[in-house]
Amino acid sequence: MPQIHLDDETLDRLDGLRQEDEEYDELITELINIYEAEELTLFHGGDEV
Numbered sequence: 001m002p003q004i005h006l007d008d009e010t011l012d013r014l015d016g017l018r019q020e021d022e023e024y025d026e027l028i029t030e031l032i033n034i035y036e037a038e039e040l041t042l043f044h045g046g047d048e049v
Helices: 008-017 024-047
Strands: none
Touching: 008 024
16 A cells, blocks of 8 residues: 555544544545445436436
């Protein structure tokens, strides 16, 4: 998995989203999956015009 560097403000925002002992990589993977699912929903929603 690639390494990324986050500033303190981003870490604070991620800390607010973490549940219990959830790791950052788990949270970020979940956020990416949500983003991709919403993107697909918007993409397919526009096809039904």
